[in-house]
Amino acid sequence: MNQLTQALLYCLAGTGFTFFCTAAGAAVVFLFKKEIKVGFQRVFLGFAAGVMIAASVWSLLIPSIEMAEEQGGIPWIPAAGGFLLGAAFLLMLDAVMPHLHPGAREPEGPHTPLKRTTLLVLAVTLHNIPEGMAVGLTCALAASAEGVPGGAVTMASALALALGIGLQNFPEGAAISLPLRREGLSRTRSFAYGALSGIVEPVGGILAVLVAGGVQPLMPWFLSFAAGAMIYVGVEELIPEAN
Secondary structure: OHHHHHHHHHHHHHHHHHHHHHHHOOOOOOOOOOOHHHHHHHHHHHHHHHHHHHHHHHHHHHHHHHHHOOOOOOOHHHHHHHHHHHHHHHHHHHHHEEOOOOOOOOOOOOOOOHHHHHHHHHHHHHHHHHHHHHHHHHHHHHOOOOOOOOOOOOOHHHHHHHHHHHHHHHHHHHHHHHHHOOOOOOOHHHHHHHHHHOOOOHHHHHHHHHHHOOOOOHHHHHHHHHHHHHHHHHHHHHHHHHH
């Protein structure tokens, strides 16, 4: 098995787990009719924000600096540059893509004739993109560093990141399927939309690994890019919603 194939398999395993957690959360529409309790949502949102910030530093930014040093470059340039690009990318998507955050009354972004149900799915899909990139890249790096002492990303840190994001994806899936059910959709369709909102994580993770693996010198930039995007989601969405 070559290194790229192994990296893709690890990436698929990590992002597949986070997608499964989203689908499992969406499946609660078959058991409940009402929203998840507010206190429960706040705990998971706060937990998710903490995971994202910690993972952005320990699993993405620090490995980005270490890889840049190994390549003989100036370590802070890809770390800072990629971080700012990641935040700017999510800021741009936030501005140009119409979406409706769970619990909000008015949609954000440009005016659109799309239904509230579609806007709700788009909102969660929007911040699942950097999550998929982050999990995919860390799992791929852990695969390439397996058996190498002092690797930039260890398997333990990759598993911790996937587990943390997976845990916050569970209530996220429910936060889509339950409101869709109240909007009049069938339980099956509500579940399908909730589950499919997480499909961008495996897709984003695999694409990030393929692009970064094909241009290895850009890997530090990809890592810090994912970190900037994840912290943007935490600061702009998760922390305010938790409060």
